[in-house]
Ligand SMILES: Nc1ncnc2c1ncn2[C@@H]1O[C@H](COP(=O)(O)OP(=O)(O)OP(=O)(O)O)[C@@H](O)[C@H]1O
């Protein structure tokens with residue numbers, strides 16, 4: 019199962035002077051659910067359109083199923099695309115939409131009927147063949163769009179934010195549905211999204227992209243626990259970002275100073291003494307205590323006051339202002355019904371030295387992070 | 389919108405008068421086509437179909453009708469095809485001089501038909517091209533293409549090009565994708581462009597007058613009958629045309645509406 | 651890199667070739683049926699009549715036209731009648747368009763709409779003919795009035811400026827209704843309600859909100875009606891007096907009776923310029939775009 023289905027090497031795409039995709043390389047293995055995650059306008063769609071043949075790369079190479087794609091028009095590629103707005107054919111019914119690709123291949127009527135009926139079953143829309151597209155709900159359209167592509171048994175299915183147009187609840191449902199379909203069929207998926215939650219839930223490999231460049235490729239937990247740079251740390255999951263300066267480096271750990279207090283964390287990138295850095299600690303990794311003696315063995319400690327309390331069900335979110343002026347978010351899991359800390363009350367925050375990570379300051383275009 | 393009772397009465401009365409003004413004359417034309425009197429005047433002397441019979445005996449009329457149908461047919465084919473090509477170029481591409489080209493292409497809509505006729509007459513004369521039905525086809529197309537183009541463009545603009553790409557992605561070559569997806573989508577617009585072209589051509593007089601030479605189209609024939617003297621025969625032919633155009637109009641309206649919804 | 655550049659060139663070549671093929675019929679149409687003929691007409695209007703065997707350009711045709719009081723009279727009469735037709739059409743059509751777009755309930759509006767459109771599917775010639783049998787000396791109106799003994803002699807309703815205007819308004823009013831209707835249709839009712847809420851009375855609502863909002867529609871309607879009525883040959887020759895000839899008739903006569911094409915071209919070109927002037931002054935005054943005006947219909 020180690021066959022590489024899609025390989026992209028040093029892909030570049032310029033629109034006029036604008037560099038939409040900048041030196042992107044990655045490999046997708048057979049059966050992978052591979053996500054490309056990044057903020058709006060970072061070049062995700064452009065990358066996908068180059069793989070499916072709708073844009074010609076300015077430079078770089080693409081292989082699908084081991085074959086180079088240079089000069090191969092879209093209709094001859096063994097990739098299929100689920101469009102950002104689905105692009106279902108409104109003048110055809112569900113059956114004809116799904117059958118379209120097979121008809122283009124010149125398959126026999128009987129074979130087409132069989133394949134389409136089979137596919138309708140896979141997407142749980144048995145008996146929907148005669149319905150017109152405008153008679154379907156959002157989630158049903160979604161599934162038809164996927165079926166229309168899957169029925170051709172592509173080497174890889176490309177999905178461009180297919181859940182973007184759905185409301186929150188349906189999106190949650192379709193996330194699981196999609197994952198199930200993929201597991202059932204075993205087709206390789208390349209899935210594009212700007213929603214990190216979506217990517218984390220569905221994928222087994224994620225490429226984080228920003229401003230046309232790949233920032234990091236890894237499994238969801240790798241991205242979450244070991245971000246390689248400040249952008250990934252901020253984009254994937256929630257994080258407390260603290261501006262700091264390096265004071266000391268010893269082995270894999272870095273000691274920094276932030277607004278007068280000293281903090282220790284893992285060394286995520288090569289930094290030097292005196293360098294301005296970002297210190298990241300995830301909200302759920304912080305321990306919150308009323309009593310100074312409750313801190314335990316944690317090396318990082320700060321005193322502060324509760325600024326706001328938001329009860330979110332599984333967790334309670336505290337916004338804390340430390341005595342030296344840092345703002346820190348803390349998630350406390352609600353393991354049982356218990357009393358919450360009061361607004362304005364003095365509390366002590368603490369965390370160990372293995373969870374936080376110290377990363378270089380990265381200039382990120384304003385407005386890119388929502 | 390809320391309006392007062394006085395206004396409501398005003399609008400009602402105005403509307404009724406307006407509709408009488410609009411439809412009354414045509415109703416009178418139709419009624420008088422069945423009158424036995426030798427001139428199209430009131431009062432009704434008696435009912436007859438003799439004016440309709442007289443039509444069938446009129447070989448000039450028959451010939452001009454055939455001419456008109458032939459011209460309208462040619463104009464429709466020419467206009468819809470040129471308009472379709474041009475619409476694709478204008479909607480799908482950006483090119484140098486596009487704005488100017490578009491403006492000139494639409495200009496015949498606001499150019500008096502007489503001027504189109506005169507200028508094309510002069511030009512064809514320079515090319516030693518004789519006036520006649522072929523010249524009429526060219527002259528009418530000069531502005532009918534513009535109307536057809538507007539109709540087709542407005543639907544093509546609404547077309548989501550992702551549909552064409554989706555078809556390509558599913559294995560259709562570009563020409564096949566256009567044939568299977570884009571043209572069916574355009575069908576209602578093509579039908580209404582075609583019926584509009586046909587009607588505009590069939591009715592055209594101002595441009596035709598200058599280009600027709602010694603041939604005759606139906607409007608030219610009716611015009612010369614009118615100049616010659618009013619006869620209920622004209623009422624009869626008018627009635628037939630009114631009924632035919634209204635049926636075609638309602639019919640094509642229904643078709644395009646149905647197709648447009650799908 | 652080299653092969654990539656080649657791919658790019660191939661792609662661009664294919665794109666340009668497709669574009670060229672798509673544009674070719676359109677270019678032929680625009681060149682052969684619009685630009686060259688009208689330019690040719692323009693050039694011809696500055697040439698001597700062939701019978702003089704003189705080469706070169708001359709202003710003689712235009713001089714002849716502008717110094718001939720008879721021609722000027724025809725010109726001004728036509729211009730005046732076209733403006734009058736446009737104005738009357740506006741007066742008649744605005745309330746109707748407003749009623750259909752804003753007052754009538756949806757279903758009623760649709761029915762009225764169809765009734766309004768139907769007459770315009772019928773040939774212009776037949777529509778004009780209907781007025782001949784209505785307005786004539788033995789026409790419907792005169793017969794009716796004489797039967798009622800309201801008049802002894804038939805009124806001369808036909809073959810004068812009155813009958814021409816009635817016919818022109820009748821023939822072209824749809825071109826006024828449609829664009830006004832479509833702008834009003836697009837207008838948000840809450841604009842009217844907001845104005846009323848802020849204390850505007852009926853008259854002021856019309857003057858300050860509804861009319862200004864429908865200006866684009868009124869303008870494109872006016873351009874169409876003006877252009878159609880100044881440029882038609884039907885209503886003026888069938889409904890107009892033998893002595894009160896129309897500008898288009900003059901052009902026709904120059905081409906087919908006097909066989910003076912050069913003077914005819916000068917007249918036709920003057921008509922074209924007049925139409926353009928009207929259109930561009932409307933566009934200048936209202937700041938609309940030409941394509942907006944045309945696409946409005
Ligand atoms: N055809 C084009 N011409 C010019 N610029 C383009 C074109 N297509 C995309 N771009 C630009 O390239 C950049 C990347 O666009 P792309 O559509 O790939 O973004 P994306 O990551 O898919 O964003 P989103 O999440 O909003 O869909 C954007 O800045 C966009 O404006």
Ligand SMILES: [Mg+2]
Nearest residue numbers: 062063064102
């Ligand atoms: Mg995108």
